[in-house]
Amino acid sequence: MKPKYLPLTATIVIFVLSYALCVAQYPNILSTRVIGNLLTDNAFLGIAAVGMTFVILSGGIDLSIGSVIAFTGVFLAVVLENAAIHPLVAFAVALLIATLFGAVMGAIIHYLEMPAFIVTLAGMFLARGMAFVLSIDSIAIKHPFYGTLKGLYYKLPGGGRITLIGGLMLLVFGIGILIAHRTRFGTDVYALGGGTATAKLMGVPVGRTTIMIYALSGLLAGLSGIVFSLYTSAGYSLAAVGVELDAITAVVIGGTLLTGGSGFVAGTFIGILIQGLIQTYITFDGSLSSWWTKILIGLLLFAFILMQKGIVYVSRSERRHA
Amino acid sequence: MTAILRSYALRLLPQLIALAAILLMVSFVFPGFFRLEIQNGRLYGSLIDIFNRGAPVVLLAIGMTVVIATKGIDLSVGAVMAICGAVAASSITSGHSLAMTLLITLGTGILCGLWNGFLVAVLDIQPIIATLVLMVAGRGIAQLVTEGAILTFNDPGLIFLGSGSFAWLPLPVLIWLAFGILVALIVRKTALGMLIEAIGVNRQASTLSGVLTPVLLIAAYMLSGLCAAIAGIIAAADIKGADANNAGLWLELDAILAVVIGGTSLLGGRFSIAASVLGAIIIQSINTGILLSGFPPEFNLIIKAAIIVFILVLQSPPARNALTFVALLRASRKPTERQAR
Amino acid sequence: MQTVGDNLLSATRIDKVFPGAKALDKVDFHLRRGEVHALLGENGAGKSTLVKCLTGAYRRDGGMILLDGVEVDPRDTFNAQKLGIGTVYQEVNLLPNLTVAENLFLGRQPRRFGFVDVRAMNHQARALLENYELDLDVTRALDSYSVAIHQVVAIARAVDLSGKVLILDEPTASLDAHEVEMLFRIVRRLKARGLGIVFITHFLEQVYEISDRITVLRNGQLVGTRDTATLERRDLISMMIGRELAAEIHSARKEPDVTGPVRYRFKDYGRKGHISPFDLDVRAGEVVGIAGLLGSGRTETAEILFGAHRADSGTAELGGKAVQLSSPRRAIVHRFGFCPEDRKTAGIVGDLSVRENIVLALQARRGWTRPISRTEQNRLADHYIRALDIRTVDREKPIRLLSGGNQQKAILARWLATEPEFLILDEPTRGIDVGAHAEIVRLIEGLREKGMSLMVISSEIEELVAYSTRIVVLRDRQHVASLEGERITADQIIEAIASANERGAA
Amino acid sequence: TFGSASAADLVVGFSQIGSESGWRAAETTLTKQQAEERGIDLKFADAQQKQENQIKALRSFIAQGVNAILLAPVVATGWDEVLQEAKDAEIPVILLDRTVDASDDLYMTAVTSDLVHEGSVAGKWLADTVAGKPCNVVELQGTTGSSPAIDRKKGFEQALSGHDNLKIVRSQTGDFTRTKGKEVMESFLKAEDGGKNICALYAHNDDMAVGAIQAIKEAGLKPGSDILVVSIDAVPDIFEAMAAGEANATVELTPNMAGPAFDALAAFQKDGTKPPKWIQTESKLYTQADDPKKVYEAKKGLGY
Numbered sequence A: 001m002k003p004k005y006l007p008l009t010a011t012i013v014i015f016v017l018s019y020a021l022c023v024a025q026y027p028n029i030l031s032t033r034v035i036g037n038l039l040t041d042n043a044f045l046g047i048a049a050v051g052m053t054f055v056i057l058s059g060g061i062d063l064s065i066g067s068v069i070a071f072t073g074v075f076l077a078v079v080l081e082n083a084a085i086h087p088l089v090a091f092a093v094a095l096l097i098a099t100l101f102g103a104v105m106g107a108i109i110h111y112l113e114m115p116a117f118i119v120t121l122a123g124m125f126l127a128r129g130m131a132f133v134l135s136i137d138s139i140a141i142k143h144p145f146y147g148t149l150k151g152l153y154y155k156l157p158g159g160g161r162i163t164l165i166g167g168l169m170l171l172v173f174g175i176g177i178l179i180a181h182r183t184r185f186g187t188d189v190y191a192l193g194g195g196t197a198t199a200k201l202m203g204v205p206v207g208r209t210t211i212m213i214y215a216l217s218g219l220l221a222g223l224s225g226i227v228f229s230l231y232t233s234a235g236y237s238l239a240a241v242g243v244e245l246d247a248i249t250a251v252v253i254g255g256t257l258l259t260g261g262s263g264f265v266a267g268t269f270i271g272i273l274i275q276g277l278i279q280t281y282i283t284f285d286g287s288l289s290s291w292w293t294k295i296l297i298g299l300l301l302f303a304f305i306l307m308q309k310g311i312v313y314v315s316r317s318e319r320r321h322a
Numbered sequence B: 001m002t003a004i005l006r007s008y009a010l011r012l013l014p015q016l017i018a019l020a021a022i023l024l025m026v027s028f029v030f031p032g033f034f035r036l037e038i039q040n041g042r043l044y045g046s047l048i049d050i051f052n053r054g055a056p057v058v059l060l061a062i063g064m065t066v067v068i069a070t071k072g073i074d075l076s077v078g079a080v081m082a083i084c085g086a087v088a089a090s091s092i093t094s095g096h097s098l099a100m101t102l103l104i105t106l107g108t109g110i111l112c113g114l115w116n117g118f119l120v121a122v123l124d125i126q127p128i129i130a131t132l133v134l135m136v137a138g139r140g141i142a143q144l145v146t147e148g149a150i151l152t153f154n155d156p157g158l159i160f161l162g163s164g165s166f167a168w169l170p171l172p173v174l175i176w177l178a179f180g181i182l183v184a185l186i187v188r189k190t191a192l193g194m195l196i197e198a199i200g201v202n203r204q205a206s207t208l209s210g211v212l213t214p215v216l217l218i219a220a221y222m223l224s225g226l227c228a229a230i231a232g233i234i235a236a237a238d239i240k241g242a243d244a245n246n247a248g249l250w251l252e253l254d255a256i257l258a259v260v261i262g263g264t265s266l267l268g269g270r271f272s273i274a275a276s277v278l279g280a281i282i283i284q285s286i287n288t289g290i291l292l293s294g295f296p297p298e299f300n301l302i303i304k305a306a307i308i309v310f311i312l313v314l315q316s317p318p319a320r321n322a323l324t325f326v327a328l329l330r331a332s333r334k335p336t337e338r339q340a341r
Numbered sequence C: 001m002q003t004v005g006d007n008l009l010s011a012t013r014i015d016k017v018f019p020g021a022k023a024l025d026k027v028d029f030h031l032r033r034g035e036v037h038a039l040l041g042e043n044g045a046g047k048s049t050l051v052k053c054l055t056g057a058y059r060r061d062g063g064m065i066l067l068d069g070v071e072v073d074p075r076d077t078f079n080a081q082k083l084g085i086g087t088v089y090q091e092v093n094l095l096p097n098l099t100v101a102e103n104l105f106l107g108r109q110p111r112r113f114g115f116v117d118v119r120a121m122n123h124q125a126r127a128l129l130e131n132y133e134l135d136l137d138v139t140r141a142l143d144s145y146s147v148a149i150h151q152v153v154a155i156a157r158a159v160d161l162s163g164k165v166l167i168l169d170e171p172t173a174s175l176d177a178h179e180v181e182m183l184f185r186i187v188r189r190l191k192a193r194g195l196g197i198v199f200i201t202h203f204l205e206q207v208y209e210i211s212d213r214i215t216v217l218r219n220g221q222l223v224g225t226r227d228t229a230t231l232e233r234r235d236l237i238s239m240m241i242g243r244e245l246a247a248e249i250h251s252a253r254k255e256p257d258v259t260g261p262v263r264y265r266f267k268d269y270g271r272k273g274h275i276s277p278f279d280l281d282v283r284a285g286e287v288v289g290i291a292g293l294l295g296s297g298r299t300e301t302a303e304i305l306f307g308a309h310r311a312d313s314g315t316a317e318l319g320g321k322a323v324q325l326s327s328p329r330r331a332i333v334h335r336f337g338f339c340p341e342d343r344k345t346a347g348i349v350g351d352l353s354v355r356e357n358i359v360l361a362l363q364a365r366r367g368w369t370r371p372i373s374r375t376e377q378n379r380l381a382d383h384y385i386r387a388l389d390i391r392t393v394d395r396e397k398p399i400r401l402l403s404g405g406n407q408q409k410a411i412l413a414r415w416l417a418t419e420p421e422f423l424i425l426d427e428p429t430r431g432i433d434v435g436a437h438a439e440i441v442r443l444i445e446g447l448r449e450k451g452m453s454l455m456v457i458s459s460e461i462e463e464l465v466a467y468s469t470r471i472v473v474l475r476d477r478q479h480v481a482s483l484e485g486e487r488i489t490a491d492q493i494i495e496a497i498a499s500a501n502e503r504g505a506a
Numbered sequence D: 001t002f003g004s005a006s007a008a009d010l011v012v013g014f015s016q017i018g019s020e021s022g023w024r025a026a027e028t029t030l031t032k033q034q035a036e037e038r039g040i041d042l043k044f045a046d047a048q049q050k051q052e053n054q055i056k057a058l059r060s061f062i063a064q065g066v067n068a069i070l071l072a073p074v075v076a077t078g079w080d081e082v083l084q085e086a087k088d089a090e091i092p093v094i095l096l097d098r099t100v101d102a103s104d105d106l107y108m109t110a111v112t113s114d115l116v117h118e119g120s121v122a123g124k125w126l127a128d129t130v131a132g133k134p135c136n137v138v139e140l141q142g143t144t145g146s147s148p149a150i151d152r153k154k155g156f157e158q159a160l161s162g163h164d165n166l167k168i169v170r171s172q173t174g175d176f177t178r179t180k181g182k183e184v185m186e187s188f189l190k191a192e193d194g195g196k197n198i199c200a201l202y203a204h205n206d207d208m209a210v211g212a213i214q215a216i217k218e219a220g221l222k223p224g225s226d227i228l229v230v231s232i233d234a235v236p237d238i239f240e241a242m243a244a245g246e247a248n249a250t251v252e253l254t255p256n257m258a259g260p261a262f263d264a265l266a267a268f269q270k271d272g273t274k275p276p277k278w279i280q281t282e283s284k285l286y287t288q289a290d291d292p293k294k295v296y297e298a299k300k301g302l303g304y
Ligand SMILES: Nc1ncnc2c1ncn2[C@@H]1O[C@H](COP(=O)(O)OP(=O)(O)OP(=O)(O)O)[C@@H](O)[C@H]1O
Pocket: C018, C019, C021, C022, C023, C041, C042, C043, C044, C045, C046, C047, C048, C049, C050, C090, C391, C392, C401, C402, C403, C404, C405, C406, C431, C433
């Protein structure tokens, strides 16, 4: 096997093993209901994490996605409450705003040569601030179209459901994989991660690519915001706090290097599932106090990273000996 | 000597200008801003508040600077603050002496740093993720110590560290001043600073040159842990209780921001403790300014974001190049003392 | 005088100013159709800068560029590529995380239905590399291959990109004779097709072998352009360095006395997957040259001796006592020094100043508590800047802004400052100009005479012959031959490599 | 007393918001205690302040097939779908300490206080206490956007309307924490002429009030007399301050929401009695006259 597939394989192996362990303890975890929930409940996180994967692959980071999700939700709620437009139109406008927001951050990062961490941190403050200004209340979205959308699902045997948003996440992952590995833009993203200066000398349009990457991340954060608003039928300015950290964690658990240039969109999907599994396991257990929950999440995170390191290390040295 | 001073002034110029601009702005929305008086044997006024309230972020920023110089990042400092506050409170309430309490607490902070350093330097885990582990678990540990409640204490000695004053200055201000100067001296009067910068710029080349990279990396995270411990003690002493749930919450972001405003690159390398301290003071000035301005709280984040973006844009390389270009034109042929970075 | 008409690429009065340095001062450069044009000059003369200005990697501060008689202004390398200018920059610029095929076709991957056709791309990549007698797994990441292969891939990419002009900035620095020959075959073919080729190198033999005309730069200024056929080697050198070069290295071998005691003894030393166990004795006052083909394990030998990789078999003895060389730090404590071959990633600490780069190893050995005073640092830096003729505005310039050759000298200075007893140099003369080359060879001899032990890895056999007292020949990660005394001649070495080759093949 | 056989086999899932304050820690502790007393197997899930985690927890409770669910919702909106799922699975849901925006047939009952009412109790006390004298009030809000912050502000303002002598001169968020409460109070004091313009402080929770009291003291003023202090929650520390004369009044929000909830559940299990849709807990006002020392001792051990 090619060395670049190692972390991904390691992640998949770890996921399957831990899933098996969880099932051994709580057989219910194998039900289609839990699997359906895993997709539905993590849909917004997964979609945002696809954007984050591209950003991280390019060697950057986007801390603004949680705030953009919240902003999108509040924006939709306020617009649908006050204006008589169809939600689809509102969706389009929201996606446009989110994409533009990302593009502007990308432009600042590129043209002003500022670190992505800080630019997107300011973006995080700004987007959350704008959400506050729109409304500090949580606003329910009562438009019938939302009901229609939520009624769309595919029923699995055993009571589980693949909901619209769960399916949307799968679709986004599929498209993300295609973009990453089958388009010139995708290769350019990896190229930026390999080194901006070098990429530039090799003729990669660095500015355009950077802007597109953050625009894509903004777009997906916006989409994630729409999904979140479908998920909760509401817009709330305090929603999705810290989602960026969850997304980063998923991306990294998925085997992508934060230094950029190496990793897979598909890995992020496994990362999301692993995080979802940790959560599910903790609720199934249900005996942990608030603080032990935190400690356990931290420890499990650590264990996953360690196992991944271990598998990669062991198989590397085995290959060398062979 | 004057040359060194001049190069210092040059290095800190952008931060000083930004600080002055913000203070000026605040004094527009709040005219009494610069008023200082002596009350209860200590200086009293908004300026002092900024220095006093800024203490935790300043302290965190000091450690964060060194960590970032090694091309790392420490997301766990907020959680470590909470742990150390909780440890301090539970130690003092369980009857340990003040000295013993401080020892235990600082030791805890250093231990947390050791853990982070071990993950980064020995297990070779990426710093963001390595420290994320403690960021998540750490708050849980802190809550475990306090059992989720605010652990209050009445030890006058410990409280003195947070709200006492000496020579008209609040103690936290004196602590961070002294600690900052101490760290800056240690780093600059020994070879530590250069070696750390070397690691941050090129770890492989440094290792091949015989630099003890793992040890220095671990030391950097330990320093960061120590800073977080001091900050945690001050934060707890300030409110006479350890609030494991909220102490240091999101403060890591402020500390990182302070370092960046201070002009240290997140890609590692050249760093300046003084500039980071100034960065932290700038952030606190913004916060205090917002509070004094009387705007509704919905606008807090937007104002903060706008000011930060403005400062950072001014400090961005293209803007700086434009400025240095003007300066160079003026200085014409004179060889420059030091390349402005 | 030529008219503009027969020029393919014409650059006139190109200016480039860096803070504190004028890198190019009204330089003219004309490239004709179907010629190989050597661009020569000392380290820091401005060759790479000129190339970067021509290809849009830097914005020039003045001057005009005509391509095919039309004024062009490449904004960036992307633009230059579109204009038909393919370039291999000095620091090999490829992306180690991408596959070989992606590196070759970045930005112009074949597509089907709008998506990259990976299979076609890999196929084309293999076909392309066949021209260079390279049979690689093109779907592997580039960083699983050696520097030399990077260089060939970079050349293949640039050649494929160049519709009109091909620029090669020191492409042969890490290639061996065989590969250079191959490159030249390709260059001649392109030349016949009417391309203009710019060729930068410090190997004068290659200049005379391949080029039609020569342009020389010195201190950012144009010295002149001549026909290669009519330019004497001596004259060329004095054009470059502005004075006569006292003596070039010629195999004027003195018979050194190396009967001293064995200082370092490595027995059965090796590491699985890196280098097979070998025995090696090094005496005081001895230069062990390491010869071998690309990828034969020369670098690996050096790294294992220095502890950059831990040996997993064998023992090391220092003056009869067993020592552990488990890390560079340990090796340095035993007064080893190691100048790595990949200066960009393993050598320079880019953002630090020349001064700090020079004192780094010494400071590391002393430990952080005993800082070298600033005055002492300045003294050391100034000393080596003068001694090795490092071209820099001042010692506080960040080293990444120095020209490639000058960076190499600064790294050398870093190790000389530690006054090592055993100095390992991996390709120390790579990218170093003729004048400095001679200096370094003299330096190696001088160090040896003072009793230092050295190990030098070089792809230039002539050079190895000039200073080695013993030559170890490697092949397939094994030490296969050792030549001493009389037997150290270029022919013998080549023969040893070749016969080892046969043995290996058998 | 309540160890009936049916309750013993009950598995109840409890989705808690998190552990952001001492009050919430006490609620968690009490809920666990109550469950234990009744022999209920409580499945506890801490959502770390995130609604999505609460929804996940609810779904996984449903997947596990628990007998009932307690939910302390982090926000009012966005529960319809998951509550519908619970209903489809015939699992009764009881809301704790906050209500939701969903149709009330989706849950069995809500055991909450009335946040707006709490604010107005505090406001009314202040209006009565100053009795017509002009009074500048500063307000420490909770976390911007959180429902207690919004409602307690609303209730307070309602109580003040019509009393033109009372004016809110400054209002900033203190994030429900002591540290921020102290910091914001410091800036209020500076901004209002060293505190001379301030006659009363209203804090959305006791923790902020405790922080602010320290700030007032450090500014050389006497909290409780120079500046009146009224807040909400009734955590033990505020009673200490009241005993010392440094705080004036607090409105109790009881952390024992689970007790009534379990009672309602038991009744429902036993003979299907439907509880009322809203079981309102008392918002009791405590002042310095209520023997704060004693209340402090009583509350100390409850895990605040
Ligand atoms: N980005 C930069 N900033 C400042 N000075 C620079 C920069 N790049 C190059 N220089 C300086 O410009 C001069 C010319 O450098 P250049 O790289 O063109 O030399 P060169 O002829 O290619 O040398 P070599 O043979 O060593 O590669 C050098 O003195 C170098 O220090």
